[in-house]
Every structure is written in structure tokens, then in C-alpha cells.
Amino acid sequence: MHYIGTKVGLVLVLLALTAGCGKKQPPIAQPSPPAPSGTATTAPAPPRPEAEALPVPPEPLAISEDAISGRSLEDLNRDSPFKTAFFPLDGAELDDEGRAVVTANAAIMRKYPTWMITVEGHCDERGTAEYNLALGERRAVAVKTYLMSLGIAGDRVRTVSYGKEFPFDPAHDEKAWANNRRAQFVITSK
């Protein structure tokens, strides 16, 4: 029930799980070298000016026929491999369930090391419009901080708060509010 925008096919779930359950990978560093030829992957990541990163190349993608990486950004976000993390009323702390969601999302980010994401912080209508703009920021930052603790490079993650401007569920009940207090992952480039 706590799924938003994730009508994920079984294959995708398995992909995410394999990535998440595999051996711990070192932090992925930028810049990413182009993926080895022969794998059907995305276009190479654009070169980045910073050269201070650890020289640990990402592992070649294991799957040659990747249903996810071949899709457009819009399609990806419409049917996102990322799950949404949820928050308690007035709170910006990730609980166990939230951390599990972010951990699974971190695994996807490791699997697709060129992806850049924005974490959107959202609030329910029970907070005020102005304070919610800051609370949403807090929620997004909490997710970004946890992603970084899991080894995701901070420069792959942008945060943005939408306060209560974009409720996912327009209803006015506990279920809707719970769905609206969220940190949503949006892929911004791949």
C-alpha cells in the first residue's frame, strides 16, 4: 500500500533485489567511465570536471538486456523502479521501513551508476503551507543523508521540497495523509 508510482514488474523487482543483496559495493565514484562495449546500456555519462574521486570503476552491468536502462526518463519516472519513503506526522526522521526503502533505492542507484536523482520532500495538508516548505526540505535531506551513508555520492542526489503543494493523494483522510508525507525519487538524468 505504501507504493507510489511503482507498478514495478516482477523482473524489475528482482533486478533491484539482486543489486541490493549482492556483496557490498564500494562507493561509486564520479566520473563514471563509459560502460564496456557490448552491453546494451545508456549513453556514456558526460565527463565531469571533478577529478578528485577514488579510482574505483563501477562493475560492468551484469545484465546485457536491461529493460530499465533502455527506457526514456519519462517512462522510467512514470513506472519508477524507486520506492517512496514515508514519514510520520510532523516528522522528518526515517523509521525502519523508510530506511529499508532508501536502502533498496540505494541498490538501484548502485546498479545504474550514471543515474542522477532528485529526492522530493512532500508533506500532508495537516501542516501549514509555509512551515511545510521547510519540513519537506528536511525530509528530502534526511533521505539524501541516509543515501550517502550507504555510499551513494552526494553529487548524484539533489533535494527539493514541495511542501504540501503536490499531494499524491488528494483525499482528506489518514490514508491520504500517510501517502502524502513522503520522499519521492525522481530520475533526472541517466
Place this chain on the structure above:
Amino acid sequence: MNMRKLCTGNLLVAGAVLLAGGLHPSGQPMAQSAQAPQQPSEIAVVISGDPGTPPRYAVPDFIAASPDAAEAAKTITQVLWDDLAFEREFYLIPRDTYSTIPAARTPGQVPFGAWRELGADAVFFGTVSRMGGDVRVEVRLFNIRTQQSVFSKEYTGTAANPRLYAHTVADEVHQQQRALRGIARTKLAFSSDRNRERMVGTAENRDVKEVYMADYDGANSRRITTNRQLNITPVWSPDGRAIAYTSYRRGYPDIFVALIYQGLQQEPTKGVGQNMLPMYSPDGTRIAFMSNREGNPEIYVMNADGSNVRRVTNHPAIDVTPTWSPTGTQIAFTSDRAGSPQIYIVGADGLNLRRLTTTESYADRPTWSPAPFNEIAFAARTGPGYDIKIYDLATGATRQVTFGEGTNESPAYSPNGRHLAFTSTRAGRIQIFTIGRDGRGVKQVTRDGNNYTPSWSN
């Protein structure tokens, strides 16, 4: 601009104050002086009611000099009545009670006897004539007791916005009769999804919100932004020529300034962190805002052009939604440093922090009143939703002005401090309402779409 044209260009003040005898503040005729004074004093023209009661005003239909002026005459009459009623300085006699009193075609025909019988203290006489695209409005206000005109003016200008003539008369009559700065010509800026557009490129359906402005009563609404993104929390510059707001047009929140009469856009915080919730200082030279540029939501102040950014708050908790004191020396804001959102005050230099609200479970969006009132309005959690409360800085007492009709948020003072605009769900969707600072006189301003975070122009 029509308004500028009316106010500065073609505004003709034909007769100032026509006065033969003069009035004592009590309403009693003064002793007749040897000759009429050249410059009658303001106080001599004040129309009083019975002792202890507000003067009773009648606004009979303005006379259309020709059929093509009928619509404008009708509009001006109705809007003048509404404007005068809004400030509650006068008792506006219900219009249907004097529908049988014959209309005067000339100032000399005003049936003073009939008006006195109705108990009126003051009655308007107005004519409206069309001259092509222009309109000429002639207005007089008669003191029923003395049968003398205490206010006599003639306005010419565009016929495109007849309401503006009524607003101008209302402001001038409030100024002359009550020494009150009226708000009839002020405007509201707000954010709205009324154009029902959807954002493009997002996975879900997300409504566009654009910045709009409208007259204080909701009429003459105009769209200011057209970028089809999220544009929220607009605020007026004190000179009324600019609207600063938060826009997500770049995919993240940043502060933009729309110079509404020049069609220009500025981005004073461009490129530095994420910035939102701008608020002009009372003299217009500075903007307070919230930014995460140093990693945490804090209050900053910059010059209006974006230069000289200084940090005001310094706490790992959330500090958000600043408002200026009338002198520009202090800033009130919301912080959750004590665990829940509460209102604090700090010097604009970052010194002398103190907590204001101590008995609320949740308080947000402080709005400092203009002088002479010395109070801060805010939204307080009062159950499942919010109500508007006002903290009196002189006494430390808090009073409530809305009482659980829907949820009520985002208060903003009128420039004379006597009214608040706020958002409420009491009529279904989120709409802007106005209310007196005494909690009386609720009026719905917007009706189309959802409307958010009003700001009241000077």
C-alpha cells in the same frame, strides 16, 4: 496603466469643498463667520451620526447621463457601497429601504426631507457620463442636516475599469471624513491553480500554480506569471510595482521578482542554494527570505537587488517564513528549535532572539501588523486544522479571529492594519478571505480554483 492615468494624468478635481457654513465635529452648525473661510478645515466637513453611533450613509444609484453609461453607473454605485461598508466606519443603510426615494437628477433635486425621514446623515449624489472610451464621474456627498455638499469631485479617465472610480471615492471619503487610510485601491497578490493547467514532464498529474493579482475585493484578477510551473508565496514590494515570489521554474525553489508594470523579471538570489518565502522590508530596500544555501533552512536578509546577503538565524532546527517589524529593525519567523513550530523574534542583525508563542502546539506564518497596531498575526493549530490568532506585542495577550470554520492559514495584513487576508477551506476548496482584525466582517475574495498565500499591497 489605467490606474496611473486616472491618478496622475486625467484626474480632475473640479470643486474641492463646497461649504458655506461649516460644521462642528458634533454635527452642530458653527457660528457663521463674517465670510466663508478660503481654506475650510478638514474637521469642518465631517458628518457625524447621532451621539455614540456611526453616521448613517445612503448611496442611491448614480445617474447615467446617457444609456451607454448605465452599466458603469450601476457598477460604481454598488462598489462604492461595498467599499464604504468594508471599513465599518459608517452605517450603510440597506439599499432596498430607499428604493422608493425619487432619484435626484441634479444636485439641487436631492430630496433632503425624504433622506432625513429615513434617518440618513449623509447621502451621495453621482452622475456618470461617457465620452467615447472615457468616462466622467461626478460625485458629491451631502450632509443631510445642513443640506450642504462636503465632498465634491469630478473624475475623468478610461471607461475600462469603472470600479476604480468608486474605489477612489471611497478612499477619499474615508480620508476626509474619518482621517482613515482606506484600502479600496489596494490589491492582493496570491498563488492560484485557477487556470487548471498541468505541469509537463512530471510522472504524476501536478497542477500548475501561477502568481495572480486582483483588487482587494477579488475583482480585476490578472495573471502575473506564465511559466506553467509552481509559483508560490508572492509578496508585494512596498511601492506596489514589484511582486517577489518563490518559483520552481528551474526545478528547485528560487526567488524571482516580477516588475509588473515593466514586464521584467529579476532573480536576485540566482545560483546560490535554494531560496524561498521572500518578504520585503517596509522601506523596500531589503528582502528577508529562507535559504538552505548553507545546508539548513535559515533566515537571510539581502538587499532587494540580491547584494549584501547576511544570515540572520543560526540554529540546526528549521527557521522559516520571515516577516519584518514596521521599523525594519526586527524579524519574526517560525522555528521548530523547541520541538514544534513556534513564532520567534530576532533583530535584523541576528541579535536579541526571543520566543513569542508559548501556549500554542503549532504556530506558523507570522505577519507583523503595520503601525499603529503593534501585533503579529499567525496560524495556530486549534484541532485538526488551523485558525488565525493575533499576538499583541504590548500586552503579550493572544486573541483568536477565526474559530474552526475550515482550516485557516497564511494571514497577511492590509496596509492600514485593520484587516487580514488569509486562506480558508470553509467554502470547500482553498480560497482567500478577508476579515477585520477584530474578527468581524469575513468576506470571500476568490472563488475560482484553489488560491493560496495572499499578500496585501500598500
